[in-house]
Amino acid sequence: MRFCFFALLLLLPAFVLNAQNKTPILERAKALYKEAKAEFTRFEKEHGAFIQTKNTRMHYLTWGNASGTPLIWSHGSLTNGYELFDVAPNLVKAGYYVIAIDYYGHGQTPIPPHEVSLYHIADDLKELMDKLKIEKAIVGGWSRGGYISTAFYDAYPNRVLGLVLEDGGSVNMNTYYHQMSPEKLDSTLRKIEKDWPADTSYASELEAYYANYDTSSGGNQFNLLAWITKNRKDRWAISPGVIDLFHMRFAKQWSNNILRFTRAPLFAESMSILEPKIVYRNLNVPVLILDPVSENDFMPFEEENSALQKQHPAFITHKIYPDTGHNIHYESPQQFIQDLTVFLKKVKAHHKIR
Template identity: 50%
Template sequence: MKSIILLICLMTITERTSVFAQYDRNSDTTNLEKLYQQAKSAYLEFENIHGGYVQTNNVLMHYLTWGNPSDTPLIWAHGSFSHSYELAKLAKTLTDGGYYLIAVDYYGHGQTPIPAHEVSLYHSADDILVLMDSLKINKAVIGGFSRGGYIAAAFYQSYPQRVKGLILEDGGSVAFNSFNHSMSDEILQKKLSSIVPSAEADSLYNKSYDSEMEAYLSLYDKSIGGTQPELLNIIKKRGNHWITYQGLANFFSMENEKQFRDLVLKPNKSPLYGTSITMVQPKIIFRNLTVPMLILDPVSANDPIPFEKENVALTNQFPHLITRVEYPGVEHNVHYAQPDKFCQDLIRFLADVKRKGLH
């Protein structure tokens, strides 16, 4: 899945419908129930080993851990429409490389609900601080993909003394609206008008289900096979029904053209969570950078939000602290497109953090 920061969320929804082939409801009911029960059993077993919850001032936040707590903590914030299992398949490589990996579900994702009160990306940073305190972690490498990168930047702005290093995967190193505001009025208008999910995507992601099994089967990818227990982390109970991503697009202020237009042109008119990504200003946050930073920069002719120029400028400002790694041909999701190189670069960065005496 290629979630693109806030700008591309609904494009991602449309894209995923071509990836997730819904399971044939006409298949033998017994086999479908067996598949679901196997996935449920595997999910609960995994959660029993790796899962946890922490109560913050904002929410009961779900998280996962892998590895040895005595190793260097890496706290990871996933991208939009993803969840804490985002790096699950890479966890062994990263922990073998010296990280104690901690992955959070932030608001509306995985098993963490959307709070009843207004929250922002900065509130997510506060939640991570509570998690660190509960796990008795003084300092950590803070990283994230896409929207998660902006949460990592917000954390550094709020609690720089708790950060050993930063890993920003195509998010958090450049202001969100930079590319939008560089467009001509005509091109920007065309872009704003195009942010409309397909009917198929809207149905898949906003639908509610009568059972957890039905919701699970709606996400099941026949082309992958297996039990895919991680899908159960996406599903939440709401009242008497089960949902997957219902309400998230509205929470992002991305449900329709008007919401997106306000987010780009009049962000202060948007609800706090939607507008908060526009409040993360890396040029200000990193003006006095004191910790190592790894920027994972996908570069492609089809890159919907090209940040290359700005990332190079930031790297040149702090050449002794910032490492920028370019991923040619990758549009956005580095860890999905090139998982081996992603892990190698993160492990190499850990050595850099230790060499600079920040371990």
């Protein structure tokens, strides 16, 4: 459960003591934040780096040794490379060299001043591979990151050993919406707009840190700092500017993304026009499609994924996760690691890699 720590400060007397260490709550908040900042700095020094591409100064994380099989990962919307934080060490044990990027507006990578698309991110990935002297890699991602991975294969197929598509990138994004009647689509988009959380910003990084601190987990949760960035008003927020980059602030924008994508900005248009059935028509590398199924599945693409697998049975593995939400690597981390471990063996066998 997310907990607004500073709201509590307004309700409690200033000298309420923490039951365990007798430290005033505000002092405990500052101490945890200071600890988180120090650990974040240490972690970044060991795992973090930047590359200046043609488009942006892109941040990325690495885990493992460059002698492993490279897995270049693109995250989902409103997250960043730290989304693999809990599973990366076990992926390294399985034989991967894990590289997780932050793309535009997420983590420590700014939104470029010029128009960009999923294919611009693919270009950034190619530049990163060149910098790290990686000839070929397994390319993968979750949700929107899966579509970035598909765009990369479309642009640079000869740089791909295999693909991991976690609930994204294997079916056109708007397929589900196109199956709705105009009336149903309109009501769905209006509900999304109504329920969309308001932008929240904070006067300090410390406030933002504790507003999003998970009290049920404890610890300093230093990786939370990767989500917090200054916005244009010099306040602190989670991924500021990203919703506008996605063109998803209002129902009308969602509608244009889905039905009139040439009216949308380039980044949103590139998401809508990406058609995996075309991109993968001449598929010649292994692909792992991770497909969660749940009662409220907003990407119910089991049939489409099954059809794609039947077109390329020698290359595509379609793995269904029953009773699982959109974020597989968070909800079912052990199964995620196991499936990627098996997939690595398939990729090595296909390319005759020892």
